[in-house]
Amino acid sequence: MTERRHAPHRRRTALAACGALLLGLLAGAKPGQAQERFSLYVPSPQSVAEAMAKMANVGKSDVVVDLGSGDGRIVTTAARLHGARGFGVDINPELVELASSIARKSGVGDRVSFMHQNVFDVDLRKATVVNMYLFPELMRLLRPKLLNELQPGTRIVSHDFGFGTWEPDEQLTFFAPDKFGGAGADARISLWIVPAKIEGFWNWSLPMGGQTMNYASIVEQRFQVGEGIVRVGNRRGNFTDLKLRGDQVSFGLRMTLDPGVSVLHEFRGTVKGGTIEGTVRVTADGGKAVDLPWRATRSTSTTYFQPTGLAVK
Numbered sequence: 001m002t003e004r005r006h007a008p009h010r011r012r013t014a015l016a017a018c019g020a021l022l023l024g025l026l027a028g029a030k031p032g033q034a035q036e037r038f039s040l041y042v043p044s045p046q047s048v049a050e051a052m053a054k055m056a057n058v059g060k061s062d063v064v065v066d067l068g069s070g071d072g073r074i075v076t077t078a079a080r081l082h083g084a085r086g087f088g089v090d091i092n093p094e095l096v097e098l099a100s101s102i103a104r105k106s107g108v109g110d111r112v113s114f115m116h117q118n119v120f121d122v123d124l125r126k127a128t129v130v131n132m133y134l135f136p137e138l139m140r141l142l143r144p145k146l147l148n149e150l151q152p153g154t155r156i157v158s159h160d161f162g163f164g165t166w167e168p169d170e171q172l173t174f175f176a177p178d179k180f181g182g183a184g185a186d187a188r189i190s191l192w193i194v195p196a197k198i199e200g201f202w203n204w205s206l207p208m209g210g211q212t213m214n215y216a217s218i219v220e221q222r223f224q225v226g227e228g229i230v231r232v233g234n235r236r237g238n239f240t241d242l243k244l245r246g247d248q249v250s251f252g253l254r255m256t257l258d259p260g261v262s263v264l265h266e267f268r269g270t271v272k273g274g275t276i277e278g279t280v281r282v283t284a285d286g287g288k289a290v291d292l293p294w295r296a297t298r299s300t301s302t303t304y305f306q307p308t309g310l311a312v313k
């Protein structure tokens with residue numbers, strides 16, 4: 001892999017050229033082949049397959065999946081170089097045969113398998129790393145399946161294309177001399193870490209100045225970022241910089257608590273279904289930072305947020 005830093009406009013131009021080349025290949029399809037538009041086979045260069053495994057930090061304990069696996073090189077490379085297990089699926093049965101044969105010849109036939117299956121039908125529950133080199137429309141259609149079926153913390157790696165408004169957690173662009181049959185072109189690989197789901201109501205208590213403060217919050221989530229408001233007694237505050245990386249959540253909160261002291265909170269925790277467990281660093285104005293255990297639980301009740309005096313059915 002030859003890594004190169006390009007000026008952003010040049011990188012965009014090179015990536016646009018890659019996309020145009022792929023779309024140009026598609027344009028060559030006969031009218032009757034329109035339904036096969038998405039099933040075009042263009043292999044990732046070997047340098048890109050290796051870079052994808054590196055970006056996902058693939059190891060022996062991983063189950064690596066390639067959605068639209070072609071000749072199987074993504075999964076076979078992960079098994080050969082990093083000792084992973086895994087499987088690939090492809091809509092084209094000839095490619096499934098080819099991938100199985102290459103895996104056997106590469107000595108990893110006992111750790112990887114390939115199936116003739118549509119990507120939308122794949123059981124993803126065991127996957128820890130999911131790869132794809134698919135058209136953006138197909139990726140966008142797959143997005144809900146991936147977010148709903150994959151465990152928090154699962155790594156998703158894509159070659160060249162993205163998930164629309166779901167921004168990647170990491171991205172790398174480099175020149176791949178072996179791309180497009182040796183023509184050479186820029187390759188962009190992106191990593192997403194599947195976030196835990198924390199949208200909803202969360203409550204917790206903290207000991208503060210000799211008394212127990214009860215916090216009731218509402219969180220709204222958009223993939224790996226979010227926002228939230230919290231109520232403590234009669235006071236309200238806003239979360240800042242709420243981020244998720246797999247099951248790890250962090251956010252800040254500065255609010256004035258009774259009797260009128262401004263307190264900075266820095267929350268960090270692990271989401272475990274209906275609970276979040278971690279620590280909060282609390283710094284009152286003019287005071288020292290103190291780390292406290294933090295345990296939030298999911299609540300179904302919105303009562304605490306209703307304006308007083310209004311009956312809500």
Ligand SMILES: C[S@@+](CC[C@H](N)C(=O)[O-])C[C@H]1O[C@@H](n2cnc3c(N)ncnc32)[C@H](O)[C@@H]1O
Pocket residue numbers: 038039040041042043044045066067068069070071072073074089090091092095117118119120132133134159
């Ligand atoms: C661009 S190639 C990538 C091959 C391989 N992942 C790689 O990176 O070398 C896309 C592959 O996805 C397969 N494919 C497209 N749509 C599919 C679908 N709905 N279900 C399964 N495979 C699909 C195609 O047959 C093709 O082999």
